[in-house]
Each structure stands twice: as structure tokens, then as C-alpha cells.
Amino acid sequence: MRIIYTDVLVVGGGLAGLRVATGVQERGHRVIVLTLVPPKRSHSAAAQGGMQASLGNCAMGWGDNEDIHFEDTVKGSDWGADQQVVRMFVNTAPKAIRELTHYGVPWNRVRKGKHTAIINAEKVEIEEREEAHGLITARDFGGTKKWRTCYTSDGTGHSMLYAMDNKAHENDVKIHERMEAMSVIHRHGRCYGVVARNLMTGEIVAYIAKATTIATGGYGRIYEVSTNAIICQGTGQAIALETGIATLGNMEAVQFHPTAIVPVGILTTEGCRGDGGILRDVDGYRFMPDYEPEKKELASRDVVSRRMIEHIRKGKGVPSRYGDHLWLDITILGREHIEKNLREVKDICENFLGIDPAEEWIPVRPTQHYSMGGIRTKYTGESQTLKGLYACGEAACWDLHGFNRLGGNSVSETVVSGMLVAEYISDFCDSPQSHIGISTGAIEDFVRIEEEKIRRLLNNDGGEDAYVLRRAMEKIMMEKVGIFRNGRDLQDAVEQLEQLHIRSKNISVFRSKSYAANPALVVAYRTQKMIKIALTVAYGALLRTESRGAHAREDYPMRDDINWLKRTITSWPDPEQTLPTVTYEPIDILEMELPPGWRGYGKRNIIENPDSMIQQAKIDAIRNELLARGADRFAIQKALMPYEHLLPEKYRGRNERLYERFDDEKDEV
Amino acid sequence: MSEPKPRKLKINILRYDPHVVGDEPHIDTFEIEEAPGMTLFIVLNDIREHHDASLKFDFVCRAGICGSCGMLINGKPGLACSTLTSKLPEEINLAPLPFFELIGDLSVYNGKWMRGMNERLETWIHHKEKELRSINRIEEPMDPDLAEEIYELDRCIECGCCVAGCGTIQMNENFVGAVGLNKIARYKLDPRDERTDADYYELIGDENGVFGCMTLLGCEDVCPKKLPLQSKIAYLRRQMVKTGLNENVTKCNCLQHEEKMPEH
Amino acid sequence: MSKLHHSRVPAYLDFTQSLTGLLLALFIVGHIIFEGSILLGPDAMEKMTLFFEGYYLFGERHPIIVTFLAIVISILFVVHAALAVRKIPSTWQQYRTFRNHMRRFGHEDTSLWMVQVVTGFAMFFLGSVHIYMMMVNPEKIGPYLSAQRVVEGWMWPLYLVLLFCVVLHAFIGLYRLALKWGWFEGKNYRRSRKIMKRIMRAAIAVYILIGLASLGTYVSIGLNLENTPVEKAER
Ligand SMILES: Cc1cc2nc3c(=O)[nH]c(=O)nc-3n(C[C@H](O)[C@H](O)[C@H](O)COP(=O)(O)OP(=O)(O)OC[C@H]3O[C@@H](n4cnc5c(N)ncnc54)[C@H](O)[C@@H]3O)c2cc1C
Ligand code: HEM
Ligand code: SF4
Ligand code: SF4
Numbered sequence A: 001m002r003i004i005y006t007d008v009l010v011v012g013g014g015l016a017g018l019r020v021a022t023g024v025q026e027r028g029h030r031v032i033v034l035t036l037v038p039p040k041r042s043h044s045a046a047a048q049g050g051m052q053a054s055l056g057n058c059a060m061g062w063g064d065n066e067d068i069h070f071e072d073t074v075k076g077s078d079w080g081a082d083q084q085v086v087r088m089f090v091n092t093a094p095k096a097i098r099e100l101t102h103y104g105v106p107w108n109r110v111r112k113g114k115h116t117a118i119i120n121a122e123k124v125e126i127e128e129r130e131e132a133h134g135l136i137t138a139r140d141f142g143g144t145k146k147w148r149t150c151y152t153s154d155g156t157g158h159s160m161l162y163a164m165d166n167k168a169h170e171n172d173v174k175i176h177e178r179m180e181a182m183s184v185i186h187r188h189g190r191c192y193g194v195v196a197r198n199l200m201t202g203e204i205v206a207y208i209a210k211a212t213t214i215a216t217g218g219y220g221r222i223y224e225v226s227t228n229a230i231i232c233q234g235t236g237q238a239i240a241l242e243t244g245i246a247t248l249g250n251m252e253a254v255q256f257h258p259t260a261i262v263p264v265g266i267l268t269t270e271g272c273r274g275d276g277g278i279l280r281d282v283d284g285y286r287f288m289p290d291y292e293p294e295k296k297e298l299a300s301r302d303v304v305s306r307r308m309i310e311h312i313r314k315g316k317g318v319p320s321r322y323g324d325h326l327w328l329d330i331t332i333l334g335r336e337h338i339e340k341n342l343r344e345v346k347d348i349c350e351n352f353l354g355i356d357p358a359e360e361w362i363p364v365r366p367t368q369h370y371s372m373g374g375i376r377t378k379y380t381g382e383s384q385t386l387k388g389l390y391a392c393g394e395a396a397c398w399d400l401h402g403f404n405r406l407g408g409n410s411v412s413e414t415v416v417s418g419m420l421v422a423e424y425i426s427d428f429c430d431s432p433q434s435h436i437g438i439s440t441g442a443i444e445d446f447v448r449i450e451e452e453k454i455r456r457l458l459n460n461d462g463g464e465d466a467y468v469l470r471r472a473m474e475k476i477m478m479e480k481v482g483i484f485r486n487g488r489d490l491q492d493a494v495e496q497l498e499q500l501h502i503r504s505k506n507i508s509v510f511r512s513k514s515y516a517a518n519p520a521l522v523v524a525y526r527t528q529k530m531i532k533i534a535l536t537v538a539y540g541a542l543l544r545t546e547s548r549g550a551h552a553r554e555d556y557p558m559r560d561d562i563n564w565l566k567r568t569i570t571s572w573p574d575p576e577q578t579l580p581t582v583t584y585e586p587i588d589i590l591e592m593e594l595p596p597g598w599r600g601y602g603k604r605n606i607i608e609n610p611d612s613m614i615q616q617a618k619i620d621a622i623r624n625e626l627l628a629r630g631a632d633r634f635a636i637q638k639a640l641m642p643y644e645h646l647l648p649e650k651y652r653g654r655n656e657r658l659y660e661r662f663d664d665e666k667d668e669v
Numbered sequence B: 001m002s003e004p005k006p007r008k009l010k011i012n013i014l015r016y017d018p019h020v021v022g023d024e025p026h027i028d029t030f031e032i033e034e035a036p037g038m039t040l041f042i043v044l045n046d047i048r049e050h051h052d053a054s055l056k057f058d059f060v061c062r063a064g065i066c067g068s069c070g071m072l073i074n075g076k077p078g079l080a081c082s083t084l085t086s087k088l089p090e091e092i093n094l095a096p097l098p099f100f101e102l103i104g105d106l107s108v109y110n111g112k113w114m115r116g117m118n119e120r121l122e123t124w125i126h127h128k129e130k131e132l133r134s135i136n137r138i139e140e141p142m143d144p145d146l147a148e149e150i151y152e153l154d155r156c157i158e159c160g161c162c163v164a165g166c167g168t169i170q171m172n173e174n175f176v177g178a179v180g181l182n183k184i185a186r187y188k189l190d191p192r193d194e195r196t197d198a199d200y201y202e203l204i205g206d207e208n209g210v211f212g213c214m215t216l217l218g219c220e221d222v223c224p225k226k227l228p229l230q231s232k233i234a235y236l237r238r239q240m241v242k243t244g245l246n247e248n249v250t251k252c253n254c255l256q257h258e259e260k261m262p263e264h
Numbered sequence C: 001m002s003k004l005h006h007s008r009v010p011a012y013l014d015f016t017q018s019l020t021g022l023l024l025a026l027f028i029v030g031h032i033i034f035e036g037s038i039l040l041g042p043d044a045m046e047k048m049t050l051f052f053e054g055y056y057l058f059g060e061r062h063p064i065i066v067t068f069l070a071i072v073i074s075i076l077f078v079v080h081a082a083l084a085v086r087k088i089p090s091t092w093q094q095y096r097t098f099r100n101h102m103r104r105f106g107h108e109d110t111s112l113w114m115v116q117v118v119t120g121f122a123m124f125f126l127g128s129v130h131i132y133m134m135m136v137n138p139e140k141i142g143p144y145l146s147a148q149r150v151v152e153g154w155m156w157p158l159y160l161v162l163l164f165c166v167v168l169h170a171f172i173g174l175y176r177l178a179l180k181w182g183w184f185e186g187k188n189y190r191r192s193r194k195i196m197k198r199i200m201r202a203a204i205a206v207y208i209l210i211g212l213a214s215l216g217t218y219v220s221i222g223l224n225l226e227n228t229p230v231e232k233a234e235r
């Protein structure tokens, strides 16, 4: 048996994992990154649209700051987010983008002078400032008041991930590719690493570390059609869940992206609509203004997705052999714009649909896209219940996104949380608590359990076919736990998934019996894990009898701030139980900087909590008083909800902007 | 409505599993009924799910952006996920990308080669001062056109198609390949990278670098991202000859690799 | 000495290889045209020969000029060959890998390189013989002497092969040179490449036709010579 020791273990080589790794390495800790695929192939590379950070360089972003970014994010989350975390995030995002610039990301830049943009399908002339020339520019994205989404054409995630991975090369971070984390090693409520399987040779290895970070991305692949890469299977969340100690948060919060192409589900970026693309129905009619007169195509994702389904249900969809769809029209942007700024979209249309998007409309339909849920953590990224286990990026429920994340906020989250969590982990590793107190014997037990599982799968004859179970699961999730949900379907879904879970214990690997590289074996054990994750999603959705953010119940269309302003916390304490255990974590309105209200788009369907009014009154009073005394926005914010003390010291600084210049000597306004 | 009868595709796959003792390279043939919008991603998964569960291949994004699924498609390197079967003849031959370490069947470990290449060429921004002056301050401006030009070269997805399509590298395994040369062109453009031409000459000024390239243009013709490889390699060649022939080039910054010479 | 750790030699070699290739190719471009003057009749060829021997410049014939030219060309030839030979697969194994790659790939430019290697290799022998003869017997150039050599000296098979080799090699070489150094890239270098390839094909066709025609003319003159004493015909 091979045991590899390190200070920090990072599972996942996407943006989040790599940023944690370089961060702890720079603090002087040894680190190893495990990943299923070479890091540059991680799903982060797929992010096309951009990264949010309130730089305010471009004309349409002028005046932007942390406060506005905060407000947009909290509203986007339908008040599900942890507002302190949001504050930490919005303050660090500009730093993250500047750091990435230093690492080499070729962000698109502001070009001074006039240019035309298409806003709400109309040509608008915009004049960029002279002094902003050459600074990082931004584009419009759904759910934001300002143009805040920084980008590199439409390969933002790609450029970011490459810059990050190159940084990891430079720092000589150890990366173990094609190693799959199979289970978490823990003892007495303390995590000590993972058992991993080499996907090429089949070798099972124990990695032991003071701190372990799970940054394995989302779980979109439990759905039949998803924009996610095929490795986004939620195995990271599953191994945390299987400890019985670590918990998952808000698993039912699953986002659907309005514009994935039909049938394959590949995403066309929100940038298409941000840049002026519009949605049309079977008659070629632009229907969004009827539903959302103000934001139109650019309301937040959950809203646009639901409006599209609503419209399809009215019989306005375009029938096809793959079901009904709508049209995304970007022909109005012109060939030049498409070929320069939306080239990946053009490639996708050509390669997967055989059409030219500068001439033809693109068939689209809302499709599973993002997992707001994940391993529930404290603001430090550490699991609330299992010490030494950290999570960040899409794998985590840090809780930045609540019940709906804004486009552009997630790649931003990966890097920001990576920066912060790296510091908290380093602090932990520097403290005596990080001592590794597990014996070789205990480690061996964990390894043996995994070896045994694999032996069972390979030697079991006449059991279940993993593919059959997986397809059944995908279908259930698609049909019954989709964009619109209702009690009857969810009940069905939970019962059927429970049956699948029970059957999955008896999976056998047919035909292909190799212990080494063996795709059939991989399908088998991942299916077992995925069904559990699917159950947490469906069960959480069934229990949550309200509509919030991306979670839309037809039988409970109201957002219920009295009963449901709380996070769903899921765990699986007993391996024999066939349904997860669900508890709730309250969210206290009286501690909010921005109490619940209307988001400004979507339906106004809220059961209000009286606390919201009380808190709003309190806030108004404080604000007015401070304003009268001439306090600045920082002072006001601090009075409402202090958060700076939570940030690592090096990230507490303010952010310079063209309209908030620093003194030349000091890093202050 | 009567649709034309779908084609029966004949998929011939070159198979070999180095982990199985006694396995020999051989061809397996599968018959698949074509469906509209079918890509090789769909075909291969169908084979794995319904015909042979042991078939090894790699897909991650299945959208032509992660660079995992390069293989020889009727002899030509390309991304399987973004190849529509309708653009291919009825009989389709699939083989792993040559040159890279074989994991099994169609799966190769090109990520490992890329890692080596990146380390050798030090494909990261070399700053004299490693730390930003302040992470809080407004970033350095950059010309908008230049930023776009850099991105143009930054789009490489390290799929390895150019390497598999390069005759030079077949004969000289130490050649950096078009992917490597493109990276140098990318950093050379980038004003944030403070390496000089002399520094770059150290990295690619020999037969394993730009002078090894024989302008066969396999790379240019197969690159799925349509990177301007031909043009950039020519550019580097001009620059590197200039540097090599220029007696005045005496300054070698050798920012990070003063002692550590690149291994060839 | 410079502080370049790396040797400057590779830069020199690459540059020189291309330069010699370019000069040789330009030479061939002219050479075949001059040879082709025979198509306009023996007199035209005669005048051409006289021109190269400096007759119009100095008023008398200096075959030594031709010798000198031949020496320059042979130096270029030798240098070029010596440099280019580095690129030729040096082991059977290498050759086989390349050939397999080429066959599997079915990529035109890759195959064209192989054509260059093979023709270059052939010229190594054929060209050497030809140049050597021009060098030692410069005075024996002229419509009738050349024709005699072609026919009676049994040189025509050699010239036939050499013609194909040199034309293919030179124009493929020029095409590759342009791509290699990025000449004539224009606004859209991909379009330029297509155009250049078309020009290359056309040039190869035209030059082979001219070459064949001239060779045919020599042969026919040479065959007729059997009835005419050479010396008389020449002077
Ligand atoms: C098509 C698409 C477009 C998007 N566009 C945007 C956008 O424009 N803006 C935006 O902000 N966000 C966007 N997102 C979301 C964003 O890309 C992701 O949320 C984010 O990149 C996730 O990064 P990550 O580092 O958390 O995980 P990932 O990048 O998914 O990385 C996960 C890593 O974990 C590894 N891993 C997984 N499981 C295991 C295991 N068991 N053992 C070992 N390793 C494992 C994988 O190999 C991988 O390296 C988009 C998402 C999609 C699907
Ligand atoms: C002994 C005879 C010759 C040999 C062995 C030879 C061999 C070669 C080879 C192998 C190449 C390819 C080099 C590479 O890809 O880098 C080459 C290139 C070239 N050759 Fe020749 N050659 C010979 C004679 C000639 C002659 C007579 C001409 C002129 C007509 C010529 C013109 C060229 C040109 C223009 C190139 C391209 C140069 C470059 O790529 O840098 N060669 N030669
Ligand atoms: S240069 Fe093109 S072919 Fe080569 S690795 Fe990059 S994307 Fe692939
Ligand atoms: S042009 Fe150079 S790098 Fe590209 S295939 Fe040819 S030899 Fe290889």
C-alpha cells in the first residue's frame, strides 16, 4: 500500500483547486493536487462569458463598486446567500482580477472613444473615457445593474485556467493527474486526506494531509442533458457526504441556463444576449419583453429559463424531433461582431449544428447548468462539521449564490474563494491543531474498504447494469426535478431514486474485468455515488415547499420568507439508510445588510417576513444618521454589517478605481 | 414525412491495452446506425454502453474546448467530440494520436507531454518583480488590440493535434512542436513577460525549436482552433535568426533560468 | 563573445540553407529558360551561349566565365546539400516512421516534403555529374555540342530525370521558403498560401513542359547530327 504525505491536499485541478494550491504553496506548505484530468482540461475552461468584478472602467460600468455588486448578488440569490460571504467576495473580486492580470490573462481592454453596442435590440452609441483606455473592460450580463463582467472574447474561463495552471507550473505545484478521490479519510471528526485511485493503472493510494480541500466542481451530470462537462458528476460532494459527518447545503438549488443548443446541450454564452442577442418563438416573435418589460432577455437566469418554459407551454415552442425549443437570434449583431467576440459560439454552431449563426437562428432550450449546492462550509471554506476538510469553488456551498448565482459570479468565486481559503488553510496548517493524528493501521482500513468495493464490483455476477441505473436516474431528474417542480413528481422522483439507490448496491461490472484503466468499472462506482447525490437534490426539493431562486414549485409559487428563509443541510450518517437526513440552518434577517424584498425582476410572489420591515427600518435609520454626519459608504457599510475582520489581513484593502483614486504613497483613497 | 434511410456506419477502431498482458494491437469493427446531429462523441459512447464496455477514450467538455479527445479520424488528427459523422464517409477509422504515451485504445496521455513542454518553455509570465506592487491598485493599461492579439494565440487548447500532425516530431522526439512555438509567440507578444529575444533564443533557437520545423504545415492544417501557426512560426524564425545572427545581442536576461538550462 | 548560452550555429545553418536553396532555385528558374532558348532555333541558343561567355561584353568569348559560374553554383550546391542533408531521415527507423505518418495522414504539404527529400537525394548524384561536366568542359556548350552530348553521350536519360527532380525540388522549395519565412503573407496568409500553391503547381507544369521541349529539341538536333560533322556545324 502506498501512502503519500503532504501538508495540504487539493482534490480538483480547476480554477478553485489551483488557486488554493498556489496560495498555500506560497505560504510555504507542501501541496499536492489530485485531478481526474490534466488541470487545463477541467471544466473551468468552458466558462465563456466572463468574470464579475466591480472595476468600473468602461462607460457602462462607471460608478460601479462593491456595494452595487453586493446588492446584485444578494438579490440574485433570492436572499439565500450568506451576506457576509458576499461582502468578502465583492471586496476581493477586483483584487482577484488584478492578480490574474499579473498572471497573464489577456483581458479585453477599454478602447477610448465612441463605439456602438446593441442594447435591448437597439443600436446605442457609447463613449469610453480617455483615461480608461487600455484598462480592463466589461460586458453586460444578466441580473447586474452595471456592466461588470470582465472577459477575454468568449474564452474567459480558458484564459483564466491556463494562466492559473501556468502559475502552478511556475510555483512547481505537484499535480497528480488521472487520480480520482474515492473516499475521505477521517477519524474522530477530523479529516486526514483521501483514498484515491489511479485511473490508468488502477492503483489505490492513500494521500494523507493536514488539510484536505475538495474543489471538484458541480454535479450537473445527474441530469440527462446538461451544459456541464461529463466529469461534473458530483463525486466530490458524494465522498464528503459518505463520511456521514460532513454536510451538503442547498442541494436542490440547481440552475438552468436559458440558452443551450438543442439537442446536445452545449452552452451558448449569456454574452450572446448581453451583447444584444434576443429570443424568438415559433412565430419569430420576440416574447421576453412581454414577460419582463424592464430587463427583457437579461433578467437573471432562473427567470429567463422559466419564462421560456412558460412560453413553450403556451404552445409557442418550435417543435423538433428532440422536443420543443425556441430561437436565439444573434444575426442582428453582425458577422464581424460574431466572428470576433462570439467566435466559440460560432464554432459550436458550425461544429454541432452545422449552421452559421450570423445567418441563421440558433435552436435553444433551458438546460441544467450550475450547482449552487455543495459541501456546506463556514466562511473559511472549512466544513461546518468535519474539521480539516475544506471545500471551495462550485463544489462548495460557501454560500455566495444562495438559490441562484449570477452569470460571471462563479468563475469569480472560484478564484476569490481560492485566494481566501488558501489563507485560512495556511493559518490552520501553521497552528498546532493541524497535527496529523492517524495511525497507519487506520489509514490501511480506509484503503482496504475501497479495494474491497472494487473487488466486489468486478466479481459480482448477475447484478445490476450501472448504465441502466444511471440512465434511469438521469431521466427522473430531468423529468421530475427540473425547472418547474411539483410535489407529486418530486415524491415520485424520491421514491424511484431510493429504489435505484438500493439496486445500485448490487451493481456488477459486466464484460470488462480489468483492475487497471477500465471505463466500465468507473461507470459502476460513480453511478453509486451519483444516485446518492441525485437523492439529496430531489429530497431537498420535495421538502422545500416554496419557490426561491432556481427552485420553482408550481404548487408553492410563493417565496416564503417566514418558513423557508433557511438552508437545506443534508447528511448521510448511516451508510445503511436509504434516504439522506435533512436539517435546516436558519438565515437571520436581523443580521442582514440587505433584508429580503423584491428582486426587481421575475414575479412578485413573496410571503414577507415581518423581520424584513424591522431590519429595513433599522438600516434606514443608521444610514440616514451616518449620512447626516457625512460618513462615506465604507463607514455606513461597516455600521450595518461588519465583515472585514473575517478577511485574511492581506485582502482587507480597498480597491482603487478611476473615480476612487489612491494616494500615490499609500494604498488608500 | 419520410426521412431518408439512415446510414449504417462502420467504425473501425485500433485497439490495444498495454496493461493487459499479451494484448496485441488489433482492429475492432462496430456497426452503428447514424442519427441526425451525431458526433463521434455520441458514437463512441454508444459503443461503450451497448457493445464494448472496455473501450477506452477521453472526453471531458464534449464541446471542442478542453482538448481531451484528439484522435486520428481516418488518419487525420482531430477532435472527436466536434466531428459530425455526417461529414465523414460510411466507414470511419479511428486510432489514438501517435507519438503520445498510450493509455489504452483511443486514450493517450498527451497532458503529460504538454506539461513537460510547458515546463521546458517556461510558459508563464516572467516578471522581474514577482509580486504585484499592490493588488488593490488599478491595473497596468494594455493596448486593446494587443490584448486581443495575445488572446488569439492564447486560445490553444493543448489538444496535441498539431503534434500528431507534425512529421518533424515523428523523427525528432525532442522537437517542441507547433504548440510550443505558438506559446513562445504568445509570450513574446505579451509586454508583461519581460524575457528578451535572447531569452527566447535559449529556449527555441535550435533544432529542437524553431529551426527544427521543416514547414510541413501539418499543424496549421489540423489545428481545431485554427491558430495562425504557420504565420507565427515564420515570425519566430525571422526573429530568432535575427537574434542569432546579431552580434550585438549580448544581453541575456535569463530571468529565472540563469543556472537551470532547459533540458533537451 | 556574446552571452547567449545557446550556440548561434543553428541560426546560421537555417539561414544559409534557405539562402543557398533560394539562390539555386533562382538559378534554375533562369537556367531552364536559357536552355529553352533552343526552342527558338539553334541561333538563339548560340547567342545565349555567347552572352554567357561574355561575348557581347568583351567582344570575345571567355568560357572561363561559365566555369566560374559553375564553380559558384557548385559551391552553393555543395553547401546547400550539406545543410539539407541534416534534415533527411538518418536511420531506416526514422524514415519508416515518417513514411507511415505521411501515408496515414494523406496531407499534401507533408508529402511534398518527401518529394523534396527524394529529388534532393537524386540530385546529389545526377546534379553532381552535370555540374562537374559543365565545370571541366565549359567550352563545349552550344546547340550542337550540347545536343551531341545529349544523344551520343547518352546523357538524355540523366537529363530527363534531372529535369523532373530539379523542377519539382526548386518550386516546392520556393513555395516552402515563402511559408517558412512568412513572405507574401498579405492580409490573409491562408489565402496567400493557397495562391502560392497554385502558382507553384503552374510553375512546375510550365517548366517541365519547357524542359521537355528543349530536351526533345536537343535530341532531335543530336539525331540529325549523325549526318553532319560536329566541328563544321559548330563553327
Ligand atoms: C458551459 C459553461 C459556461 C460557464 N460560463 C461561466 C461564465 O461565463 N462565468 C462564470 O462565472 N461561470 C461560468 N460557468 C461556471 C463555472 O465555469 C464553474 O462554476 C467553475 O469553473 C467551476 O470551477 P471549479 O474549479 O469549482 O471546478 P472545475 O473547473 O469543474 O474543476 C473540477 C476539478 O475537479 C477534478 N475532480 C472532480 N472530481 C474529482 C475526483 N473525484 N477526484 C479528483 N479530482 C476530481 C476535476 O478533474 C477538475 O480538475 C460556466 C459553466 C459552464 C458549464
Ligand atoms: C545535392 C542536391 C540537393 C539536395 C540533397 C537537396 C536537399 C534538400 C532538402 C532535403 C531540402 C529540405 C530541407 C528542409 O526541409 O529544411 C531542400 C530544400 C531546398 N532546396 Fe534543395 N537539395 C539539393 C539541391 C537543390 C538545388 C539544385 C536547388 C535549386 C534548384 C535546391 C533548392 C532548394 C530550396 C529552395 C529548398 C528550400 C529551402 C529551405 O527549406 O530552407 N536544392 N533541399
Ligand atoms: S496549437 Fe492547435 S492543434 Fe496544437 S495543441 Fe494548440 S489547439 Fe491543439
Ligand atoms: S510546420 Fe513545423 S511544427 Fe508545423 S507540422 Fe510542420 S514541422 Fe511540425
Ligand code: FES
Binding pocket: B058, B059, B060, B061, B062, B063, B064, B065, B066, B067, B068, B069, B070, B079, B080, B081, B082
Ligand atoms: S471533449 Fe473537450 S475537446 Fe473534445
